[in-house]
Amino acid sequence: MLLGLTPVLILGAAAAYYLTRPTTLTIAVAPSGGTEPALLRAYADELVRRRVGIRLKVIPFDGVRESAEALNAGKADLAVVRPDVAMPGNGLTLVxxxxxxxxxxxxxSAGITGLPNLAGKRLGLLAGRQADRTLVGHLADHYGLEMPTEAATGILSPNAVSIVPIEEAEIEAALRDRRIDAMILVSTPTSPAARRVVGLVQDASGEDGATLVGTAETGAVLARWPRLQSTTIPASLFGGNPRLPAEDVTTVGSSYRLMARANLSRSVAAEVTQHLFEMRAALADKVPAAESLTHPAYEDSADATSARLPIHPGALDYYEREQETFIERYESWIYLVAILAGGFGSTLAWLRQRLGRIRRERIEVATTRLLELRSDARRETDRGRLATMASEIDDLAASIARHALNRPTEPRTLGAANVAIEAARSTVRRRIGQHGLPEGAPDVT
Incomplete structure (x- = not known):
C-alpha cells in the first residue's frame, strides 16, 4: 500500500514545490546614478527579507534607452523606462x-512670463542627462525657438534660446553675474533637488522675487509628443512670502516608469505592483524617492488599457482590487493534478485487482489439480502411481501455504483449497490402504 502511494506523494511534493517556490524576475534599472536603481535595489532586498513569492535579479544600465531595449529584446522581465526617450514595443506600465x-x-526682473519669452535668453540646465536637453528642445521647437547645440557666447539672435550646463553650486552666482537669465528644470517638483534649485533662484532674485513658468498649451504639446504627460505644480509648493508659485502652474513633463513585458502573467504583475506599494513606507526610510511612487492616471479600465502608455492588466487588477485568487491562478494545474491523481488511483486499483486475481487463480489452479488427483486416485490401482500422487498433493499443499503466508488471500478461496487437500489426501490414503505401499514411498497417514 505504501509503495503504491509513493508516486502520488512524489507528484504532490513536486506540485507543492512548483506552486510555492519564489518567482524570479530580471529587472533592468537605469539611469546610472539616479534614484530609480537605488529604489529598486532596496525593493529587491526587502522582498528577500520578507520572504515573499517574488525575487528580483537587478541588471544595471547606464541609461533608460538601454534598459528599455533590454525589455524589448526579451532580456528582462521588468525595466525602468522613460517613455519620451525610448518606449519598448512590449512594455506595459506597472508603476x-x-x-x-x-x-x-x-x-x-528677467521678464519671463511664458515659454515664448525665452527668446534671446540663456537658461541654466543642471549638467547631466541628454534626455532632459532633448525634452527642452522639443518645447523650444514647439514655440518656434532655435536652440544651438553648444552654449552661445555674446549676444543671442532674437529667436534663439541658449542652454547652459551648470552645477547646482554655481546657480546663484551665475544668475547674479547674468551668465544665465533663469533656470529650466526637468525634475520632480517635490524632490529635494528641485526645492534647492528654486531656493537658489529665490536667493539670487533678492527683493524682486522669483516666478515659476510652465507650458500653458499642454494639449497642443501632448498632441505633438504623446509620450509626454500633463502635470500641475500646486500653488505655494515652494512656500515664501509672497508664495511661490502664486497660482497652480500647468506644464508638461515625462516620467520614470516601472514597465513589464506584455506577456508577463497578470498574477505576477499584480504581485510586483502590490508589494511595491505595500513596502513603500519601509523603502522610503532608505530611499526617499519611494515617496514619489504613484499609479498611472486613468479614468476606467478601457482607458487604462488603450492609452498611449497602457497599463499592464495585472497592475490594473491590483488597482481595481480584482486580483486572482490562488484557485484562479493555479486552476489549470489543480485540474491537471486532480486528473493525473485520479487516473493514477484508477490504475493502481486495477493493478491491485489484477494481481489479486492472479494470486487467486494460482490457488484455484492448485485446487483444481487437487480435485483431479482425488478423482484419478479413486480409479488408480498401481501402488507406485498412488505414491507419486501423494507427493504431488504435498507439493501443492506447500505451494498454497506459501501463497497464503506471503500474500493476502480470500478466505473463500483458501477454504476451498483446504477442503481439496484433505479430500485428495483422504482418497489417496484409502486407496493405498487397499493396495499397500511400495518400499520407500511417502507416508500419507
Missing part, C-alpha cells in the same frame, strides 16, 4: 516611479 515636470524658475 510610475517618478513624475517629471518641465518648468522655468526665474527672477521676476
Amino acid at each position: 510610475v516611479l517618478r513624475e517629471l515636470a518641465v518648468f522655468v524658475a526665474a527672477p521676476i
